[in-house]
Amino acid sequence: MASSPNGIINYTFPGVLHYLQMEWRRYEKEKTEWEIERTDLKTRLSFLEGERRGIENLKVDLMRRVKMLEYALRQERIKYLQLQQKVNNNEINIIDNTDNKSESITSNSGLLNRLNKDRSISKSPASIKNEEANSINPSPTPMIGYWNPSPNSTNSLNDIRNYKRSNDSSSTLNSLNNSGLQKSIKATVYTPINKDKNFKSGVANSINNNINNNDQGNTNNNTNINGNSDHGIFIKKKAQKKIVLLLEMNHLDTVRSLSFHHTDKLLLSCSDDGTAKLWNLEFLGNTKKNMVDIDPIYTYRGHMGPVLSVDMSENVCYTGGLDSTIRSWKIPAKNIELYSKYDPSIKQHTFEGHTDAVWCVKSHPLRDHYHLLASGSSDGTVKLWDTESYDLKSTLDYNGLLSNRSKEIESNPTYLDWLNIDLSKMIVSYQNSIVKLFDIETGSEYMKLPSAETYDNTLATQINQVLSHPTMPLIITAHEDRYIRFFDVKSGECINSMTAHLDGVTSLSIHPSGLTFASGGHDSSIRIWDISSKNCIQEMSSHRKKFDEGVWCVKYHPILSNILASGGGDSTCKIYSIDQPF
Numbered sequence: 001m002a003s004s005p006n007g008i009i010n011y012t013f014p015g016v017l018h019y020l021q022m023e024w025r026r027y028e029k030e031k032t033e034w035e036i037e038r039t040d041l042k043t044r045l046s047f048l049e050g051e052r053r054g055i056e057n058l059k060v061d062l063m064r065r066v067k068m069l070e071y072a073l074r075q076e077r078i079k080y081l082q083l084q085q086k087v088n089n090n091e092i093n094i095i096d097n098t099d100n101k102s103e104s105i106t107s108n109s110g111l112l113n114r115l116n117k118d119r120s121i122s123k124s125p126a127s128i129k130n131e132e133a134n135s136i137n138p139s140p141t142p143m144i145g146y147w148n149p150s151p152n153s154t155n156s157l158n159d160i161r162n163y164k165r166s167n168d169s170s171s172t173l174n175s176l177n178n179s180g181l182q183k184s185i186k187a188t189v190y191t192p193i194n195k196d197k198n199f200k201s202g203v204a205n206s207i208n209n210n211i212n213n214n215d216q217g218n219t220n221n222n223t224n225i226n227g228n229s230d231h232g233i234f235i236k237k238k239a240q241k242k243i244v245l246l247l248e249m250n251h252l253d254t255v256r257s258l259s260f261h262h263t264d265k266l267l268l269s270c271s272d273d274g275t276a277k278l279w280n281l282e283f284l285g286n287t288k289k290n291m292v293d294i295d296p297i298y299t300y301r302g303h304m305g306p307v308l309s310v311d312m313s314e315n316v317c318y319t320g321g322l323d324s325t326i327r328s329w330k331i332p333a334k335n336i337e338l339y340s341k342y343d344p345s346i347k348q349h350t351f352e353g354h355t356d357a358v359w360c361v362k363s364h365p366l367r368d369h370y371h372l373l374a375s376g377s378s379d380g381t382v383k384l385w386d387t388e389s390y391d392l393k394s395t396l397d398y399n400g401l402l403s404n405r406s407k408e409i410e411s412n413p414t415y416l417d418w419l420n421i422d423l424s425k426m427i428v429s430y431q432n433s434i435v436k437l438f439d440i441e442t443g444s445e446y447m448k449l450p451s452a453e454t455y456d457n458t459l460a461t462q463i464n465q466v467l468s469h470p471t472m473p474l475i476i477t478a479h480e481d482r483y484i485r486f487f488d489v490k491s492g493e494c495i496n497s498m499t500a501h502l503d504g505v506t507s508l509s510i511h512p513s514g515l516t517f518a519s520g521g522h523d524s525s526i527r528i529w530d531i532s533s534k535n536c537i538q539e540m541s542s543h544r545k546k547f548d549e550g551v552w553c554v555k556y557h558p559i560l561s562n563i564l565a566s567g568g569g570d571s572t573c574k575i576y577s578i579d580q581p582f
Contacts, residue, residue, distance in 0.1 A: 050456040057454070061499070243540045246563075247575035249279055249294065254546070255567030258555040259312045265557075266331070267565055268317050269573045270307035276300040276319045280334050281563075281575065297336055300329050302347060311361045311373075316348065316387070318373060320358030326351035326375055326385070349390045355379040360415050363387065366423055372440070374426060376413035382428055384440060394443050398430065401443030415465045421473050421489065429463035435477060435487070449487045450494055451477055460504075467508045467517075474531075476517065478505035484519060486534075496534055501525060507553045512561045520551030526566055528578065538578065543568030 251271035259268045265281040277296035303321035311318045312331070320326045328348040356378035364370040372393070373385040382396040395402040398410040411430040419425040419437065425446055426438050433455035437447040455461045465478040473489035484500040487493065501521030510517040516537070520526050524545050528538035543551050549569030557563040567573045 047457070054456055243538060243579075244577040245542065245574060246577050247281075247294065249277070249296070249573040249575075251275070251277065251571045251573065253306070253571055254549060254552065254569045255571060255573050256307065256552055257309045258553045258565050258567050258573065259310045259317070260555055260557045260565070261312050261331075262314070262558055264334075265560070266312070266334070267573075267575075268310045268312050269567055270310045270319055271571070272306035273571075274301065274303055274305060274307060274321075276307050276310055276317075276329075278317070278331070279573075281560075282334065295338060297334060297338065298332050298346070300327075300346070302327055302350075308357060308359050309361045311363050313363045313367060313387075318361045318363065320361040320375055320377075322357045324352075324354040324356055324358060324377065324379075326354075326358055326361055326373070328387070351375070351385050351390065351392075353383055353392050353395075354381070360413070362416055362418065364423070365418055365420070370423070370440075374416055374418075376416045376428065378412050380410070380412050382413055382416060382426075382438075394440075396428075396438055396443055398436075400438065400445045414463055417466055417468050419475075419489065420468045420470050427466050427468055427475060429466040429477060431459060431462040432457075433461055433463050433479065435463065435466055435475065437489075447489075447492055449475065449492060451485060451487065453485075453494070453497065454479070454481055454483060464504065464506050465508050467510060469510060469514060469531075470512070471514050476508055476510075478508050478519060480504040482521070484508070484529075498534055500527065500529075500536075503550065506551060507555075509554045509556045509564070511556050512558055518554045518556065518564055520554040520566060520568075522548065522550040524550035524568070526551055526554055526564075540576070542566070542574055542576075543572065544570040546570050 249269070251269065251273050252275075253272035255269055255271050257270050260266070261268075267279040267281055268276060269279065270276040276299070278298040278300070279294065280297045283294075300317075300319060303319065303323055303325065305322035307319050307321045309320040315331055317329050317331055318326060319329065327350050330346045330348055332343070332346060351373075354375065354377040358375050358377045360374075360376040362374045364372040364374070367387075371387045373387050374382060375385065376382050380397055381402065384393045384396075385391070386393055411432040411434065414429050414431055416426060416428045419427055424440055426440050427435060428438060429435050429451075433452040435449040435451045436445055437449075438444070439446050451463065459480065461479065461481045463477050463479055467476045467478075468474075469476070475487040475489060477485045477487070478500075479485070482499050482501050482503060482505060484498055484505055485494055486496040488495050500519055501523050502525070503522035505519055505521045507520040508517060510531075514531070516528055516530055518526060518528050522545075523541075524543045525539055525541045527536050529535065530537050543566065546569035551566055551568045553567045555565045557565070562578055564576045564578050565573065566576070
């Protein structure tokens with residue numbers, strides 16, 4: 001563009017193009033800045049929405065607990081006031097009746113004493129001498145003040161209440177006016193007359209005793225009204241019969257994983273102390289004496305750090321560790337000497353291929369047809385190994401079979417299991433709370449389950465374990481945000497979701513019958529659930545918290561169906577005997 005002497009701007013074609021190019025660049029720059037700002041605002045909005053949902057869920061849960069506690073407190077107060085009113089009314093009525101009868105007895109005795117004085121005027125001198133001799137040496141009478149009520153004291157009390165005035169002699173009336181009798185009557189106020197009401201009276205007395213102990217410190221009122229002072233102890237003993245601790249085994253650090261032998265009474269445990277220990281459970285058949293602590297028959301050493309996962313096959317066991325390796329070990333004979341020499345044949349092979357910690361190892365259930373070992377690692381991959389040739393067969397990432405081109409890790413696997421209704425499929429759970437099913441033949445993704453209902457883009461809502469039901473098309477997941485969810489494999493839908501623990505749920509194990517399953521969490525509790533009703537039928541807390549870690553693993557024995565093992569952050573592995581409700 002150029003200006004003429006007359007002040008008129010002359011537009012040229014190059015000038016117009018230059019102006020349009022400048023305006024276009026400015027427009028693209030502003031558009032890019034707007035897109036960046038829009039993306040940032042969307043990200044912040046999604047984060048705030050997730051945080052708000054989390055706070056609302058926490059608020060709803062806390063309000064539910066507060067209402068439950070308020071309702072329980074109101075019910076207890078109502079029960080206490082009703083029972084206290086009944087007890088006070090009975091005591092006042094009986095004492096008033098006793099006082100009224102004592103006053104009537106006293107007045108009657110005074111009247112009879114005056115009559116006796118009038119009679120003594122007309123008595124003969126001999127009879128007067130005999131009465132004086134009797135007054136000097138009276139005949140012994142029982143001390144009513146120390147009267148001990150017999151089991152038939154109820155009838156005696158009714159006889160006293162229905163006592164009618166008699167003009168036979170003054171000695172009988174004077175004996176009834178004794179203060180010891182009043183004390184004995186008041187002492188029998190708390191004796192139950194109707195034996196059918198023993199349970200209610202026991203509950204009332206237990207409430208009164210608790211209040212009396214807090215107010216007066218009286219320890220003599222802790223006996224129930226019905227005389228059965230150990231009613232609550234009986235209930236506790238009855239509950240303890242369902243769950244019995246048979247054995248406690250020790251590591252030097254947190255116990256991460258457990259695995260039972262499929263046909264033998266052997267248990268393999270691994271720990272952050274860098275070892276895996278093999279335990280012989282043959283003594284569990286002897287119910288005469290339960291052993292409290294035993295030594296392992298063999299200790300596997302070889303990992304350069306904590307051992308995170310274990311699995312047992314027929315004659316071989318596998319361990320995965322923080323050193324990104326998987327090691328296979330031979331299972332020694334059960335009668336091996338406790339402190340025998342090192343046998344180099346125990347160590348068989350080291351699988352190397354992962355680049356980060358191995359959190360799960362699983363051998364294929366059909367060992368005769370599939371010589372496979374699956375492993376999940378924090379490097380974002382799941383690998384399938386040949387257990388005979390020790391070769392790597394395939395590697396799966398988040399999207400399936402890993403291609404040659406490099407991909408960014410979307411999420412790390414946390415646990416894996418084989419789908420029992422179709423053993424050509426493998427279930428993998430991820431840190432983003434997603435569960436996927438893969439075909440081990442093709443390496444392709446078979447199904448994706450909607451398990452990220454409460455996921456908030458943090459590890460606090462990840463899946464810790466996934467499990468396949470042995471007979472039904474059912475998958476169960478354990479979440480860090482205290483949830484347990486159930487999925488139908490055929491429809492791919494979530495059929496139930498429940499808050500199962502007070503802290504993160506870390507482990508699951510299904511009973512061999514398929515009717516119940518056990519769960520462990522960082523609240524240090526182990527809970528037994530009914531699969532059909534989704535109700536908790538048993539609960540126990542035996543592990544102690546260490547660094548906010550409770551129970552890390554639970555496992556049912558595949559043959560001894562009443563045997564359950566657990567390992568926790570307190571460096572112990574425990575064996576329980578559980579009476580099933582079916």
